[in-house]
Amino acid sequence: MACLWPSLPSHDKNDDMAIAELIVQGVGTYLTIGLIFAVFFAFAGVGRVDSHAKGATLGFRVLIIPGVAALWPMMVVKWLMGKKAS
């Protein structure tokens, strides 16, 4: 990304496209990893992070998937630490 910045002022359409593609790919990759993790987390890990989620309903598990997919780095850390919420 950094190497693309110097060419911004000249406003080259190809560079704009390259940056746009990079952003879309970056966000897409982040969310895809997040989604895969979120499914595992919702069905296997959430009970370790929060005791109230043990035996939680299917609806609850599905409902947290979008949020976990977006904030997955935070939830990975929590899962690894096995931190319990009261």
Added chain:
Amino acid sequence: MGARYEAVQWNKNKKVYDFFLIAAIVVYLTAFIISGALTRAGDQAISPAILLIRAFGSCAFILLTLILMIGPLARLSSFFLPILYNRRHLGVATFVIALIHAIIVVFWYHGFGELNPFVSVLISNDRFDSVSQFPFEVFGVVALTILFLMAATSHDFWLANLSARTWKNLHMLVYIAYAALALHVGLGFLQSEQASFYTVLVYSSVGTVIAMHLITGFREWRRDGKSIWIGKGGADWVYVANVKELRDGRAKVVGLGTGEKVAIWRNDNKISATSNVCAHQGGPLGEGRIIDDCITCPWHGFQYDPANGRSPPPYTEKIETFELRLEEDALFIDPKPRAPGTPVDPLVIKEN
């Protein structure tokens, strides 16, 4: 929460609320689309996709305006409390409507070329140096991202796991989302053929939201100024109200001058005092009502027994309670709070 998580803790009130919410949205969209199709016939006709984009877009803007108005409105009049009750679902509905708007935009304007539609969204307009041509879509993306984060983290699981502070800060972004949405809609109209009327409408909505917040903020500031001053060393018993001014099923909120507020409740012929702060997300309990003998928070409906400040089982939330004393009609409070969940016998008054 004290119980196992569920997707939604349904109760009858929430179902009625959601029914009216969905019905209102359907009526609005239908009316918008039918009137748009009828008034724009012949040369003036616009495609069904554009009509849908405008219907969903304007609906999301109205809903977010409503969300930001109901807090102050409910403070000005208890008439608006029922709308405040399930604001969480209103927020999720706003995100869903905004998302549908965005999906139609992406596919209608960017879905038929060779480029990836999302790349096309990013590069199709680069007039960042112009107001009249500014790529207003950017503001829409910002607003939609915030609405998504708020909707996705609206379950209590997130409140418990993100920490109350992070959660609250995240949800305060709603004001940024609203500013971005106002710019998105305002600039969008400015660049369309309907400039003046709708632009004025959008900015007067924003002005009303700001004015409502200022008015209620000022009222609250004045009310806090009238709180009972118990001083640093505290006081034993302080006068809080004449018992006759308490309305059945409601509270009188009194500031203790220490930043703490107490809600004095009347439930039939019993009087109790509790903290005014809900254990869920700090909602103003005293602006709620007593339903089924329980104090019911106006924000999301958490309930507490006025006699001990505890949520009815299986929930385990607790709030502070206070001792009261009655002399003739004068009600006095011991301003030192009892630990959350401590039972305090309600005062029983004679029926008038």
